[in-house]
Amino acid sequence: MVALPVAAPPRAGNPWLAAWPVTAVFVLSNAPTPLYVLWQHRLGFSAGTLTVIFAAYIAGLLAALLVAGRASDRLGRKPVVLPGVLLALVACVLFATATSVLALGIARLLAGIAVGVTVSAGMAAVVDVGGPTRIRAATLAASTAMVFGAGLGPLLAGALSETLPGPTLTIFVVAGVLLLSAAVVVLRLPLRRPLERGAGGWVRVPAVPRAQRRYVALGIAVFAPGLTATSFVLSPGPALLAGVLGTGNRLLAGATAFVMFGAATAVQFAARRLGVRVVLLTGAASALACAAGLLVAVQARWVPAIVVTAVLAGAAQGLGQLGGLTMIGTHVPEQRRAEANALLNFGGYVPAALLPVGAGYLSDFLGIATGATTFAVVLAAASMTAGALVRRHAR
Template sequence: MKLLGLQPPGTPRPSTGQAPAPENQDAPPRRLSTLGVVIASVAVAFGAGAGSPLFVLYQREWGFPDWQLTTAFTVYAVTLLATLLVAGSVSDHIGRRPVLVGALVLLLLTSALFLLADGIGWIIAARAVQGMATGAATSTFTAAIIELASPRHRPMMTVLTSAAPVGGLALGALFAGVAVQFTSHPTAVVFTGLAVVLVYGVVSVLAAPETAVRRPGVLASLRPRLTVMPAARAWFWSLAPLVAAGWMFSGLFLGLAPSFDSSVFNIHSGAANGAVVALQPLSAAAAGMAFGRVEAERATRVGAALVLSGAVLAVSGVAAANLPLVITGALAGGAGQGAAFGSSLRILGPLADNARRGGLFAAVYLIAYTAYGVPVLAAGIASDAVGLSATVVAYGVLVAALAAVAGVSLTLRARKGSRITAATAGK
């Protein structure tokens, strides 16, 4: 496996890898198709977030053990990671539209599997396909939306793409929780509605112009690797623990909250369960948009501090069976994730051209979804041995440690930058 996947010496690259821009990037048809692409990117995460409240319902109806519940959550992350690792750079070679259309069609298949499901095996299969589709779509949507935007709107669209995944997770959890509580067929309500939006997404992607020039090397790009070019490498490794801390904290709520809602806080209402699950990603989406106006390097440091404090508050609340403390932690840590992830993309995005931006974002999302899924699977296994509360505390300690490491690294980097600036100004 090639890490830091630099292209082999001699591999041909176009100077920009950028498709010719349409004459008017702000024309109404262009704006409408871009809006449809953004909505489709939110729908991808919506389907993933909808699973959390529904899994509790399935467990109650079908009677499967907790480890199968966490397996259904984690198989999504595992297949997503595998797809990102293998196919994260494919859109840099064949274009954004083919990858996005293929991913959206796979998500339509996922909806069909959920609608047909009558046992946990169907759900695990559906989540595996969902992970594959999301892995293909996530970094490609991020690159495509940024490239579709006009230069003056590009910073705003970068912030929007960082908020879309967590915003979609929150909307999916909220909508599914309400459907569980107030409808007799929540799976049909959730996934039939999602299928309609996905079809709209396919139409929007096909209507949007292609932003990446086709270039050779697609088969070589399927070799597992992380594409982090030299210009972005230093920042990438400084931001990696921060991205991991934020998404691991998100996994705490999307993956484990349905279990501790029931066992620690005796929450059995579908709507209430969905609300608790959604608090963290909802806060992340809102903060990601709000911090878009804050200087990116400063926002990463603020994000690290918020994730650290949120992790301490949330796990303290679970250990003490104090729901208001958990809610406060969810809001604080969620805000930290939103500030950190959005600003990380703002820092890294300009460091790559269109020819390699999809691969760079694939590397970012590989770290994000590894932190989002793998610890939850380990926590689900550990909770059978040591108990859920102790597992959540250990989980939170690891999140806090990652946030602290990131905070120290970014602070040192900022001080070094200030010294260099001062020395340059003094000459």
């Protein structure tokens, strides 16, 4: 009788250290945000073109989600996460040397691929390193690493571009150093390869077994409006900020993004002991309040309302992300965890790509106020729908 191979239990590690590659990749993901005003002035492109450049990032991310989660569950985390970090390094070089809209678009595309790998395989690696007894702590580490990096990137870019020579170069040198250190961390993570490689094709829309679909769907319902709100702040949002304040200060733009993602980080620590149903309901309420704040900011042209809107957008994304990842960590088995993460982000990033792009082009034709108002109405409807679904189906 032949004995079947038995997987050795993975050696437990520090999930906060394992989350460092997530932070490093997300520093790069939003670092270009305060620099777009410089590139727009230098290259002469419109607000609509800006949202297309932003959408190239999401296109790369979605393409990666079609492959990365499934590949990670079949091949292991390291063989997928490490190439993602290396692609982020290539994107750094392209951003630092960009002299055309095409170069910016390709850099954003590669950054999006790196992020797609990170939110599926990278976050699953953090939870795996934490082990079955530390799922909630590891989920918190993965989720907060993402939003902290997303906020730190634009803050550093704004500060460095205002105070040092080479405003579109220095931040990407810094980001490159962070990514090199992240590659070292990935190589040293205590992770094992899966014994079963699975069957079927490598490219497909992410999916989970029927028994776990409800949990992922509820996470998407709340995560999508929050992520869409933060995407708006990062793409057409600076034009709204400049229209109200009459300034293109890059440090101010970076600080606004940092405050938004700082709120996304802080709210997750505050909610870490709450039940997942409460977390999701609070996330839906935050997105609804964000829509209301955006309407006030546009109609009253009131600066504090813009800041409040950014904070509420960050809270909505953070809570939706934490709730969705907790659902996955608790209910989805390890061998499907990365693909479930990919599905959560696929469902979140599709509207996060389409709605801000639509608002950007609507703003080109009818003005930023009309574009932002339309976006706020759609966001409010999505948030109320999410809250109703959680109240009905989450336990």
